[in-house]
Amino acid sequence: MTVRQVFRRFFPYVKGDRKLLVFAALLLLVNVASDLVAIWTFAEITDNALVAGNLNGFWEPAGLWLGMTLLGGTVAYAGRMLTARVAERFLLKLRDTVYAHVQRLAPDFHQRYGVGDLVARHSGDIDAVEHLVASGVVETFVALMSAIAFAAAALWMSWELALAAFAIAPLFLVVAKWFSGKLRVAARDERNVNGEISSAVEEGLANFTVVQAYNQQSFDQHRIHERGVSWLRAKLAEARVSAAYTPLVGVTEVIGTLGVLAFGAWEIEAGRVTLGGLIALTGYLGYLYPHVQELGQLQLTVNQATASAERIAELLDAPIAVQDPKRQLVAGRADGLVELQRVSFDYTKGKPALRDVSFVVRPGQFVMVTGASGAGKSTIARLLLRFYDPAAGTIRLDGVDIRNVSLNLLRDNITLLPQETAIFTGTVRDNLRYGRPDATDEEIKAAAYAADAHKFIMALPEGYDTELSQRGLNLSGGQRQRIAIARAMLRDTPVLVLDEPTAGLDGETASRVLGPLRRLMAGRTTILITHDLHLATDADQIVVLSHGRVAEVGTHHQLVLARGEYRALYGDRLDPPTMPLMPVR
Numbered sequence: 001m002t003v004r005q006v007f008r009r010f011f012p013y014v015k016g017d018r019k020l021l022v023f024a025a026l027l028l029l030v031n032v033a034s035d036l037v038a039i040w041t042f043a044e045i046t047d048n049a050l051v052a053g054n055l056n057g058f059w060e061p062a063g064l065w066l067g068m069t070l071l072g073g074t075v076a077y078a079g080r081m082l083t084a085r086v087a088e089r090f091l092l093k094l095r096d097t098v099y100a101h102v103q104r105l106a107p108d109f110h111q112r113y114g115v116g117d118l119v120a121r122h123s124g125d126i127d128a129v130e131h132l133v134a135s136g137v138v139e140t141f142v143a144l145m146s147a148i149a150f151a152a153a154a155l156w157m158s159w160e161l162a163l164a165a166f167a168i169a170p171l172f173l174v175v176a177k178w179f180s181g182k183l184r185v186a187a188r189d190e191r192n193v194n195g196e197i198s199s200a201v202e203e204g205l206a207n208f209t210v211v212q213a214y215n216q217q218s219f220d221q222h223r224i225h226e227r228g229v230s231w232l233r234a235k236l237a238e239a240r241v242s243a244a245y246t247p248l249v250g251v252t253e254v255i256g257t258l259g260v261l262a263f264g265a266w267e268i269e270a271g272r273v274t275l276g277g278l279i280a281l282t283g284y285l286g287y288l289y290p291h292v293q294e295l296g297q298l299q300l301t302v303n304q305a306t307a308s309a310e311r312i313a314e315l316l317d318a319p320i321a322v323q324d325p326k327r328q329l330v331a332g333r334a335d336g337l338v339e340l341q342r343v344s345f346d347y348t349k350g351k352p353a354l355r356d357v358s359f360v361v362r363p364g365q366f367v368m369v370t371g372a373s374g375a376g377k378s379t380i381a382r383l384l385l386r387f388y389d390p391a392a393g394t395i396r397l398d399g400v401d402i403r404n405v406s407l408n409l410l411r412d413n414i415t416l417l418p419q420e421t422a423i424f425t426g427t428v429r430d431n432l433r434y435g436r437p438d439a440t441d442e443e444i445k446a447a448a449y450a451a452d453a454h455k456f457i458m459a460l461p462e463g464y465d466t467e468l469s470q471r472g473l474n475l476s477g478g479q480r481q482r483i484a485i486a487r488a489m490l491r492d493t494p495v496l497v498l499d500e501p502t503a504g505l506d507g508e509t510a511s512r513v514l515g516p517l518r519r520l521m522a523g524r525t526t527i528l529i530t531h532d533l534h535l536a537t538d539a540d541q542i543v544v545l546s547h548g549r550v551a552e553v554g555t556h557h558q559l560v561l562a563r564g565e566y567r568a569l570y571g572d573r574l575d576p577p578t579m580p581l582m583p584v585r
C-alpha cells in the first residue's frame with residue numbers, strides 16, 4: 001500500500017476529530033515558538049550578563065526565559081493530551097470496525113488466519129497505522145515546522161555558520177533512505193512472524209489437555225520454539241537496522257556540531273558573532289537535529305505503518321459470507337416450516353459438500369439428519385443459520401427464502417445448539433441468559449429446572465452466581481450440555497438446530513440429557529444432526545446423507561427395514577436389535 005492509499009483508507013477514522021488535531025498542532029507550534037525565544041534569552045544572558053559581568057543584564061531575559069518555559073510546558077501538555085485523545089479515539093474506532101467486520105465473516109475464517117494472528121492484527125498492526133495516520137500527522141507537521149523555524153533562527157543568528165552546519169544535512173537523507181528500504185522488509189517479516197507465534201501459542205494453549213495426554217509437550221514446545229527462532233531472526237534483523245540507525249545519525253550529528261564549533265571559534269575571533277550568539281546557534285541546531293532525524297525516521301514509521309495497514313486492509317476486505325437483504329419480506333416469530341429445495345454447496349470449488357439436498361420439516365416436526373462423517377450434516381446447520389448461502393437451491397423458512405429474511409430476524413427464530421457448548425466468562429446466570437439478556441430470574445430458574453440443571457447449579461459454591469471459568473472447565477461435559485439446553489430453552493425459538501448434542505458424552509450421561517432435550521424439542525421444529533440413535537425412534541423423519549446427497553428418507557422403522565445406507569451405517573447396533581423398532585416417548 002502506498003502512503004496515499006493508507007491515508008485515503010484510514011484517515012476517515014479521524015473524522016470528527018480533525019479540528020482537535022489542528023488545534024493540537026497549533027498548541028505544539030506555540031511550544032516551538034516559546035523554545036525559540038527561550039534559547040534567544042540564553043544568548044542575551046551570556047552576552048549581557050555573563051560575558052559583561054553585569055547582573056543587571058540578567059533579570060529581564062531570565063524572567064522571559066522562565067515565562068517562556070512555563071508557557072511552553074503548558075501548551076505542550078495540552079497539545080500532547082489532545083493528540084493522545086484523538087489517537088486513542090482513532091484506535092477505538094478502527095478496532096471496533098475491524099472486530100465488527102470479523103464478526104460478519106464466515107465461521108471458518110479464523111481457522112484460516114489463526115486466532116493469534118488475528119489478535120496481533122487487532123493490536124500491534126492497528127497501533128502502527130495509528131502512528132502514521134492520527135498522531136503521526138500532528139507529529140510530522142510539528143517536526144517539519146520546528147525544523148523550518150529552528151533552521152531560520154540559526155540562519156538569523158549567523159547565516160555563514162548555519163549554512164556550514166546545514167551542509168551535512170544531505171548526509172542525513174542518504175542515511176535515512178538507505179535504512180528505510182531495509183526496515184520496510186524487516187518490519188513486514190516481524191509483523192508476520194508475530195502473528196504466527198501468537199497463533200501457535202494460542203493453539204497450544206487451547207489444546208493443552210490433548211498435548212499433555214498425548215505426551216506431545218516436546219513436539220508442541222518444538223513448534224513454538226521454531227516460530228520463536230523465526231521471531232528471534234526477524235527481531236534481530238529489525239534491531240540490526242534500527243539499532244545502527246541512531247548511532248550513525250549521532251556520529252553524523254557530532255561531526256556537524258564539532259565543525260560548527262571550530263568554524264564558530266574562527267568567527268568569534270574575527271568578531272562576526274558573539275559568544276552568546278554562537279551558544280544560541282548551537283542551541284538552535286541542537287533543537288533542529290532531532291526534528292530532522294524525526295523526519296528522516298518518518299520513512300521508517302511509514303514503512304511499518306504501510307506493512308500493518310496492508311494486514312488490516314486484508315481483514316477489512318475479506319468478503320462477508322452473507323449479506324443482509326435490501327428488502328425484508330417477513331417480520332416476527334415464524335411458525336417454523338423449514339424447507340430445503342435442491343440445496344448445493346461447496347466450501348472449495350470442485351469438492352461438493354452438499355448436492356441437491358431437499359427435505360421439508362413442518363412446524364413442530366422433528367427431523368433427524370444422519371450419515372457418515374464428512375457427509376455434510378453440519379453444513380446443513382451452517383446454511384440454515386446463513387453462515388453461508390447455498391451455491392444453488394433454496395432454503396425457506398415459513399415459505400420465504402431465508403436470503404430475504406434479515407440475519408437478525410432469522411437467527412432470532414432459530415436456536416443452534418453446537419457440538420461444543422460455549423461458556424463465557426461470567427456467572428452461571430449470565431451464561432444462561434446469553435441468548436436472551438432480558439430473561440427474569442424466574443424464567444432462568446424455570447429453564448434450568450426443565451434442563452435438569454437446577455440441582456447441580458444449586459450445588460455449586462454460589463449457585464446461580466457462581467463464576468464459571470473460561471470455557472467452563474469447572475463443569476462436566478454433561479453439565480455444560482445442560483447449561484446449553486437451558487440457554488436454548490430461554491431463547492424459546494420456533495426452530496431448533498441441534499448439532500451432535502450428545503457427542504463427547506458417555507452413554508449414561510448422554511441418556512441423562514435426553515429428557516431435557518425432549519422437553520426442549522417439544523412443540524418446536526427440530527433438526528437434529530447426529531450419529532447417536534438414542535432419539536432416532538422419536539424422529540418424524542430421518543434424512544440419511546451420503547457424500548453430500550440425500551441417500552434415504554424415512555422413519556427409523558422404515559429405514560431399518562429398507563436395508564439401505566441407514567442399515568449399513570448402524571447395522572451393528574441394530575442386529576440383533578438393541579433399539580426398539582416402535583417409537584417410545
Ligand SMILES: Nc1ncnc2c1ncn2[C@@H]1O[C@H](COP(=O)(O)OP(=O)(O)OP(=O)(O)O)[C@@H](O)[C@H]1O
Nearest residue numbers: 108347348353371372373374375376377378379380
Ligand atoms: N470450512 C471448511 N472448509 C472446507 N471444507 C470444509 C469445511 N467444513 C467442512 N468441509 C468439508 O465439507 C464436507 C462436509 O462437512 P460437514 O462438516 O458438513 O460434515 P459432517 O457430516 O457434519 O461431518 P461430521 O459428522 O464428521 O461432523 C467434508 O468433506 C468436509 O471436509
